Amino acid sequence: MKIRYTILTVVMLALTSSCELDQVNPNAAAGEQVIGTREGIVALSIGLRQYYSTTGLSSVILASSTTAREMKGFATFTTVLELEAGGADLPTANAGILNYWSAMQRVMTMCEDVIDNAPQITSIEPALLSGIMGQAYLFKAMALAELAMAFPQANISTDVSAPVQFVARPQVFAEAIRLLDLGVSAVTATPPDASFTSAIAGPDFDLVNTLYAMEARINLMAGNYQKALDNANLVDLAKTSRFAYTTQSPNPLYTLFNVTKSYVPRDNFGLPANLYYAGDQRYNFYFNGIKTVVGGEVTVGLTGFAASQTTPIPVYLTDEIKLIKAEAILRLNGSLSDALAQINAVRTQISGDPFGVNAGLPPYAGEVTSDALLLEVYKQRCAELYLSGLKWEDTRRFNRPAPPADLSERNRIFYPYPDQERLNNPNTPEDPAI
Numbered sequence: 185m186k187i188r189y190t191i192l193t194v195v196m197l198a199l200t201s202s203c204e205l206d207q208v209n210p211n212a213a214a215g216e217q218v219i220g221t222r223e224g225i226v227a228l229s230i231g232l233r234q235y236y237s238t239t240g241l242s243s244v245i246l247a248s249s250t251t252a253r254e255m256k257g258f259a260t261f262t263t264v265l266e267l268e269a270g271g272a273d274l275p276t277a278n279a280g281i282l283n284y285w286s287a288m289q290r291v292m293t294m295c296e297d298v299i300d301n302a303p304q305i306t307s308i309e310p311a312l313l314s315g316i317m318g319q320a321y322l323f324k325a326m327a328l329a330e331l332a333m334a335f336p337q338a339n340i341s342t343d344v345s346a347p348v349q350f351v352a353r354p355q356v357f358a359e360a361i362r363l364l365d366l367g368v369s370a371v372t373a374t375p376p377d378a379s380f381t382s383a384i385a386g387p388d389f390d391l392v393n394t395l396y397a398m399e400a401r402i403n404l405m406a407g408n409y410q411k412a413l414d415n416a417n418l419v420d421l422a423k424t425s426r427f428a429y430t431t432q433s434p435n436p437l438y439t440l441f442n443v444t445k446s447y448v449p450r451d452n453f454g455l456p457a458n459l460y461y462a463g464d465q466r467y468n469f470y471f472n473g474i475k476t477v478v479g480g481e482v483t484v485g486l487t488g489f490a491a492s493q494t495t496p497i498p499v500y501l502t503d504e505i506k507l508i509k510a511e512a513i514l515r516l517n518g519s520l521s522d523a524l525a526q527i528n529a530v531r532t533q534i535s536g537d538p539f540g541v542n543a544g545l546p547p548y549a550g551e552v553t554s555d556a557l558l559l560e561v562y563k564q565r566c567a568e569l570y571l572s573g574l575k576w577e578d579t580r581r582f583n584r585p586a587p588p589a590d591l592s593e594r595n596r597i598f599y600p601y602p603d604q605e606r607l608n609n610p611n612t613p614e615d616p617a618i
Contacts, residue, residue, distance in 0.1 A: 237427035259446035270595025295324035315376030321367035357406035413512035437490035465544035
C-alpha cells in the first residue's frame with residue numbers, strides 16, 4: 185500500500201462516512217511542498233500533535249474503550265453495534281477499525297516527514313530542532329504502540345513506492361522504544377528552548393517528561409520492566425503534560441459523549457463487582473452520577489476530562505507513573521513493600537492530584553503477595569486510567585478473562601485488519617480469529 189499518497193484520503197473518507205468523530209485541525213500544514221521550509225516544518229509539527237490529540241484519540245478511545253467494556257455502544261449504526269458485539273463476527277469492514285488503523289498511519293506519515301526533512305533545513309535553530317525531532321519521534325512511537333495494542337502485527341514505517349511489510353507486535357514495540365530513545369537523546373543533547381514552547385508545544389505540553397512517561401509505559405507493555413522502572417523514576421511528578429483544545433479543535437471525549445451520543449459509559453468503570461471499590465472517589469471525578477438503564481445495563485453520565493469542548497486531556501496521569509513503578513517492581517520480583525507503597529500512594533490520595541483524580545480509599549488490606557498486588561495494580565489502573573485507551577492492553581498483560589468464553593472485560597483479543605488495507609496491500613497478515 186502506498187501509504188503516503190493514499191492514507192489521508194482513506195482517513196477523510198472513513199471519518200466522513202462514519203459521521204461520528206470528525207475533528208478540525210486548523211494548524212495542519214497545507215501540503216508536501218511546505219516541508220522543505222522552516223515555516224512548513226513548524227506548521228506540520230503543530231499539526232501532527234493536534235491531529236493525534238483529536239482525530240487520533242477519537243479513533244483509539246472509541247474502539248478500544250468499547251472493546252474493553254468501559255463504554256457501551258447503543259446507537260443503531262452498524263459501526264457501533266459491531267464494536268459493541270465484538271467476538272468472532274466483528275467484520276473487517278467495520279469503520280471504527282478502519283479509522284483506528286488509518287489515523288495511526290497518518291500520524292506516522294506526518295512524523296516521518298518531519299524526521300526526514302527537518303534536519304536538512306539550516307534555518308532551524310538547534311534548540312528548536314531538538315524539540316521538533318523529539319516530538320516527531322515521540323508521536324511516531326505512540327502511534328506504533330497504539331497499532332501494537334490493537335493488532336497482532338503492524339508496519340513500522342510508511343512507504344511511497346511499495347506495499348509496506350508487517351512485523352510481529354514485539355518488534356513494533358521495539359521500534360517504538362528505539363524512537364523514544366532517539367527522542368530522549370535529542371532533547372538531552374540540546375534541550376529545547378523557549379522558541380519550541382512558544383512556536384510549537386505551547387505551555388501545557390511537556391515534551392521531556394512525556395518522553396520519559398512513554399518510555400515507561402511502552403517498555404512496560406514490551407516486558408522491559410527494569411527500563412520501565414528506570415524511566416518512570418525520571419518522570420518529574422511535580423509537572424504535567426496535557427493536550428489542549430479549543431471550540432474549533434474540540435476535546436474528543438466531549439465530542440464522543442455529548443455530540444455524537446452513540447456511546448455511554450458503563451457504570452462503575454465497566455468493572456465486574458469484584459474489581460470495583462465502592463466509595464472510590466474517582467467515580468465522582470469521572471461520572472456525574474446520572475444513571476440510565478441502556479440495553480439492560482446500568483450506564484452513567486460522563487464528566488471529568490469530557491466536561492467541555494475545551495477541557496484538556498492529560499497525555500499521561502501522575503498516578504499512572506506510580507502504578508507503572510509498582511507493577512515493574514512486582515514483575516522484577518522486587519520488594520513487595522516498595523510496590524505496596526506505590527499502590528497506597530494512589531489508593532489513599534484524598535487531594536493533591538494535579539488533575540483532581542483522587543481515589544480517597546483506605547490503605548490496601550489484602551494479601552501481600554506478588555499475585556495479589558498485581559491484581560490490585562490492575563484494579564487501580566482500571567479506575568485511574570478510565571477511557572485512556574490502555575485497559576484493553578492491560579487485560580492481556582494481566583491475563584484477564586478472555587473471549588469467546590468470557591466477555592466481561594473485553595470482547596476481542598485483537599482486531600482484524602481493515603478491508604482497505606487488505607485490498608491495497610498483499611502483505612496484510614491473516615486476521616486473528618478473535
